[in-house]
Amino acid sequence: MTPTAHHHHPLSPRQQGWVLFALAIGGFAIGTSEFAPMGMMPDMVADLGVSEPQLGHSISAYALGVVVGAPLLAVLGARLSRRALLLATMALYVLGNLASALAPGYLSLTAMRFLAGLPHGAYFGVAALVAASISPPGRRGTAMARVMLGLSVALLVGNPLAAWLAQVADWRWTFALVAVLAVLTMVLVARLLPPDPHEPRHDIRRELRDFNRSQVWLALAIGAIGFAGMFCVFSYLAPTMIEVTGIAPRHVPLGLVAFGVGAIVGNLVGGWLSDRYRFRAAGIVLVWSLVVLLLFPLATRSAWSILLAVVAVGSMGALATVLQAHLMDVAGGAQTLAAASNHSAFNTANALGPWLGGLAINAGWGWTSTGYVGAATAVAGLLLYAWARHDARRLRALEAAG
Numbered sequence: 001m002t003p004t005a006h007h008h009h010p011l012s013p014r015q016q017g018w019v020l021f022a023l024a025i026g027g028f029a030i031g032t033s034e035f036a037p038m039g040m041m042p043d044m045v046a047d048l049g050v051s052e053p054q055l056g057h058s059i060s061a062y063a064l065g066v067v068v069g070a071p072l073l074a075v076l077g078a079r080l081s082r083r084a085l086l087l088a089t090m091a092l093y094v095l096g097n098l099a100s101a102l103a104p105g106y107l108s109l110t111a112m113r114f115l116a117g118l119p120h121g122a123y124f125g126v127a128a129l130v131a132a133s134i135s136p137p138g139r140r141g142t143a144m145a146r147v148m149l150g151l152s153v154a155l156l157v158g159n160p161l162a163a164w165l166a167q168v169a170d171w172r173w174t175f176a177l178v179a180v181l182a183v184l185t186m187v188l189v190a191r192l193l194p195p196d197p198h199e200p201r202h203d204i205r206r207e208l209r210d211f212n213r214s215q216v217w218l219a220l221a222i223g224a225i226g227f228a229g230m231f232c233v234f235s236y237l238a239p240t241m242i243e244v245t246g247i248a249p250r251h252v253p254l255g256l257v258a259f260g261v262g263a264i265v266g267n268l269v270g271g272w273l274s275d276r277y278r279f280r281a282a283g284i285v286l287v288w289s290l291v292v293l294l295l296f297p298l299a300t301r302s303a304w305s306i307l308l309a310v311v312a313v314g315s316m317g318a319l320a321t322v323l324q325a326h327l328m329d330v331a332g333g334a335q336t337l338a339a340a341s342n343h344s345a346f347n348t349a350n351a352l353g354p355w356l357g358g359l360a361i362n363a364g365w366g367w368t369s370t371g372y373v374g375a376a377t378a379v380a381g382l383l384l385y386a387w388a389r390h391d392a393r394r395l396r397a398l399e400a401a402g
Contacts, residue, residue, distance in 0.1 A: 024153075026182065036158065043171045087186055094179045094186075097175045098175070121343030122340045125336060215391060223323050234313065236358075
């Protein structure tokens with residue numbers, strides 16, 4: 001079965017819709033858990049008696065869990081069916097978030113956030129493969145975008161909700177509710193996704209051999225570096241809005257909402273671009289990213305222009321779906337490992353962007369320098385994209401000659 005082939009239990013369009021909805025709920029749970037600490041930071045800092053940078057380490061611990069867990073769980077779960085792997089990763093997510101909710105102190109919370117991050121990439125990777133396998137040919141990008149929509153909606157709805165919950169009740173309730181949503185995902189997947197007896201099972205050796213291809217590594221590098229600009233700007237958005245634009249702190253959540261709107265638009269457009277242009281879509285999104293990031297510093301002068309610019313920055317997320325689809329085309333027998341590793345790449349970008357932005361701000365270049373630093377990473381992404389295109393032509397020439 002090719003990665004784009006039909007599921008051997010042909011599902012009706014209505015059944016397909018329900019499966020994608022179930023997978024998107026898992027995405028919403030993961031997105032809320034990943035990003036909520038940023039909005040709940042004041043309450044968590046006060047409760048745990050640590051500084052903001054210290055709490056930032058617990059956010060980094062989650063990202064590190066994603067980077068480590070995505071390839072590790074994909075390899076360990078190579079012999080499992082996709083359905084079983086989805087259920088196993090969600091079960092681990094339930095445990096990680098319940099443990100986060102019950103963590104007695106800062107160190108235990110940091111350890112539990114690392115644990116919660118482990119299944120993140122493997123879940124999204126396998127969910128994308130399932131979405132592609134049950135969707136009609138030529139619609140897999142759109143189907144994968146619908147799964148990733150859960151993550152985008154978490155930015156728009158889950159984050160503000162978590163910040164509100166932390167203020168009126170306790171930040172721990174957010175992680176408890178995420179665990180409930182993860183259980184709901186497991187129930188829906190178990191009920192709605194039929195087992196596929198014809199699904200290929202890969203041995204670990206073949207996964208690792210096929211993963212070690214230049215096209216796979218170049219695609220992951222484009223994600224890890226070309227995507228860093230979005231996180232560079234987003235991480236320092238609140239101080240930029242307050243210090244540069246002069247927006248009152250109570251209106252900063254509007255910036256988060258604008259980013260969430262952009263993420264949803266980018267996600268859906270990314271699916272459409274991927275179905276229409278395949279890998280060329282990555283070049284289109286990277287050029288768009290470069291333009292948006294270069295204009296961002298100019299847009300910080302008024303409240304209206306910065307909000308529009310933040311919507312545009314959020315739309316750069318289109319790259320995630322485009323690269324996910326491209327990896328299916330180039331990964332051969334390493335489908336699960338490549339799809340999961342895509343999320344390791346994006347969490348590498350999530351660490352790289354804020355770090356580079358922080359260097360520029362500490363060097364005295366000002367809050368708006370994040371736009372120019374981000375633009376430099378987009379240029380690096382375009383160079384990698386050009387390299388990948390050249391490498392693909394070289395491989396085709398070798399195949400034709402052989």
